[in-house]
Amino acid sequence: MGTQTPVTVTVTGAGGQIGYALLFRIASGAMFGVHRPVRLKLLEIPTGLKSAEGAAMELQDCAFGALQSVEVTDDAAQGFDGTNLALLVGARPRGPGMERADLLTANGAIFGPQGQAINEGAADDVRVLVVGNPANTNALIASAHAPDVPAERFTAMTRLDHNRALAQLSLTLGVPAAAIDSVIIWGNHSASQVPDISHAMITAADGSRRRVTEALAEALGGSAKMEIWLAETFIPKVAKRGAEIIEVRGSSSAASAAAAAIDHVHDWFLGTGVGWTSAAVVSDGSYSVPRGLVSSFPVEGLDGSWVIRQGLEMAPAIRSRLEASVKELQEEREIVTSLGLLKR
Ligand code: NAD
Numbered sequence: 001m002g003t004q005t006p007v008t009v010t011v012t013g014a015g016g017q018i019g020y021a022l023l024f025r026i027a028s029g030a031m032f033g034v035h036r037p038v039r040l041k042l043l044e045i046p047t048g049l050k051s052a053e054g055a056a057m058e059l060q061d062c063a064f065g066a067l068q069s070v071e072v073t074d075d076a077a078q079g080f081d082g083t084n085l086a087l088l089v090g091a092r093p094r095g096p097g098m099e100r101a102d103l104l105t106a107n108g109a110i111f112g113p114q115g116q117a118i119n120e121g122a123a124d125d126v127r128v129l130v131v132g133n134p135a136n137t138n139a140l141i142a143s144a145h146a147p148d149v150p151a152e153r154f155t156a157m158t159r160l161d162h163n164r165a166l167a168q169l170s171l172t173l174g175v176p177a178a179a180i181d182s183v184i185i186w187g188n189h190s191a192s193q194v195p196d197i198s199h200a201m202i203t204a205a206d207g208s209r210r211r212v213t214e215a216l217a218e219a220l221g222g223s224a225k226m227e228i229w230l231a232e233t234f235i236p237k238v239a240k241r242g243a244e245i246i247e248v249r250g251s252s253s254a255a256s257a258a259a260a261a262i263d264h265v266h267d268w269f270l271g272t273g274v275g276w277t278s279a280a281v282v283s284d285g286s287y288s289v290p291r292g293l294v295s296s297f298p299v300e301g302l303d304g305s306w307v308i309r310q311g312l313e314m315a316p317a318i319r320s321r322l323e324a325s326v327k328e329l330q331e332e333r334e335i336v337t338s339l340g341l342l343k344r
């Protein structure tokens with residue numbers, strides 16, 4: 001896609017919470033830059049149409065320079081027709097006490113037909129980001145129904161987890177989140193995910209770089225204390241942040257999820273900047289994650305391709321956590337296979 005070519009973006013679940021936080025940021029140019037014209041397609045189910053239509057009216061009222069058109073529909077063929085980017089948000093969120101995998105049966109059935117509609121009508125260069133939970137396995141389902149679209153174009157969102165990890169490090173170390181790079185989220189977007197800071201770096205105002213582990217050991221009173229903090233505080237805090245938000249807010253994260261979707265797509269097309277970011281992409285066998293599973297990796301993006309960063313050393317504790325997360329992804333795959341959701 002050239003810089004001035006209009007980009008057609010389909011947002012499913014556009015009448016929902018995340019939709020409302022996401023649409024205005026896409027239209028304002030936060031995803032592709034203010035000079036890239038955007039055509040928005042809002043796909044809903046009949047009960048969500050009014051809410052999406054209201055959002056479309058408000059989008060017009062913003063008079064955004066980059067927004068070329070807004071279309072609202074409950075017809076998947078129309079919603080995905082000619083789309084360059086499909087943001088699959090529309091799905092039920094979990095409530096208090098649920099795990100994201102509890103949504104497999106409720107939400108899995110959405111992603112097969114949508115994958116098929118993408119296969120049939122989307123632009124040849126279509127890219128897909130799945131946000132609706134359980135996101136990794138839903139991406140697998142959508143991809144399985146789109147045999148003409150290369151599997152690596154289907155991704156799932158772990159950028160929110162990545163940003164949450166940056167936020168916790170920022171709070172603990174008293175440095176801006178933007179000064180920290182090369183954090184990794186491995187595995188599933190679930191409580192089994194593996195936030196890993198072993199390679200993370202901090203850039204100071206004078207440009208000097210320092211390992212996050214070194215700064216943490218200093219702030220927490222030594223390496224042994226840091227290891228305890230990582231295992232008992234940091235990892236569970238990041239991995240269970242979604243549940244904490246649901247408990248405190250009364251509904252699942254919306255604005256931070258929308259911000260993460262903007263970041264994911266921005267970096268996918270326009271580049272990652274210093275270090276790498278995290279995204280769930282189809283595994284090519286890297287880091288012993290079985291081929292074909294949609295798992296989170298350290299990735300570098302440019303022009304709509306994610307490249308998995310290779311050759312990073314993994315501590316045994318991180319590797320065994322990743323194995324557990326991969327096992328969960330395999331179990332999710334078995335469940336959706338047994339439900340017939342992976343077949344066309
Ligand atoms: P919401 O209930 O506010 O909105 C969901 C919208 O999707 C509703 O308007 C509904 O009508 C619509 N919808 C349902 N089925 C649809 C279909 N087949 N086609 C089109 N639209 C459909 O929920 P929300 O808070 O916006 O969350 C949406 C999803 O995103 C949930 O599954 C939630 O768990 C997930 N989520 C993921 C992340 C992540 O990091 N990956 C973060 C936050 C939320």
Ligand code: LMR
Nearest residue numbers: 094100133242243252253
């Ligand atoms: C999140 O991480 O906030 C979302 O996946 C919503 C949830 O169910 O946790």
